[in-house]
Amino acid sequence: MDLELVAVPDLPEIRPGDSLPTLVGDRIDLRPDDVVCVASTVVSKAEGRLADLDDFPAGPRARELAANLEAATGEEKDPRFAQAVLEESTDVLIESPFLLTETRFGHVTVNAGIDRSNVPDADLLLLPERPSESAERIRSGVDADRVVVTDTCGRPFRHGQRGVAVGWAGLPASRDWRGECDREGRELSVTVESVVDELAAAANLVAGEGAGGTPVVVVRGFDFGDHEGSDEQFRDVERDFVRRALRGWSYARD
Template structure:
């Protein structure tokens, strides 16, 4: 397959027709998959905020004080309040804020970004990245993955992950198919939207030279069953349960 960045996109502003900008610059083919950074989706949807928009409550002040004690750095309780308001739940409140967003993604600080936001203090994740991906997919008539950059348990560094997708299943199921020695695969379910997001992130880059939209060309889902299950429910997420218990006990 080929992955390339869409060149020449302007700074995206609230209300911009993101699909039209992509189609104008993207040189798309019918079987392309379009991967769009959540940052530009959020900008088009007006998901920016200032710290002054958040009035910190007692929980936010407590979290900020605790983090300041642990890190020897002053923490703004307004930012803690923003994270609380953008989260369904906090899995960890120290030594950093690990959150579950309302759409199921587990990430640090509810995915709130403080970089590449020229006209505000904060850039929030799209309110419903799945719906955002669906609208783009319908406008472009192609599968769309909305990606974000996220850290990984047990590893240093970050990589692209999918937070929304449309026109493509989240995963392909290899269970029941033979391996190279003829043994039946029993547990392999491949998260293709995460892998496409990660591959695209290599091309998109980071920082000031980054490009927010990439195209994946000549990739085929193949003859596999698909599933849209990506985010684990709490009931079968043993890691989340352990983190919540540890945070409470600490």
């Protein structure tokens, strides 16, 4: 499989109400089988997911979290930011030395994915509320059948961040190799490949970080193949060994 990755050039600073499909379509000729990978930052900006710290007056729980973080790191922490994280989360998995939370759409990430960089008009940029619905709206307006909304986050046991998918439309999240055979004829029993994460990571290599200004990347030539697909992406708590370990649960007593 030969893949081509092309960053959409010359996109302006995205403002609330901007049409991402129009901005992308004006700058690159798309094909139906392209995968359009869009950074969640510009999706959030177009959807008006900007906020100020004063929008989040801190409650007792946020003040407690901020105080604990300050004690752990020696750095001053704004309890209003902790309040924003709480309001964007359904669960706090780790409270110190950072906040690891589950977002309202199931993504586990630091600080509920709230961004404070490249936000010229506000203090905070929140993740899209329902990224897969955002991907579907973008898909309906571009000349391509597949859209992935991307973000970057860290990984357990490894340094650095990588691109991941937080929303997608027009393709399954994963392709299932179980029941197929390797070259030796052995049947695969556990291999489920998260293709949307792999596409997001590939796009991130081209989009870059920081001041790159290329938040939309087109992946050309990706073939899902003749495999079963699934939209399962985020582990539920009953099957998440790490989360259960953090909570002190034991599979032995289930």
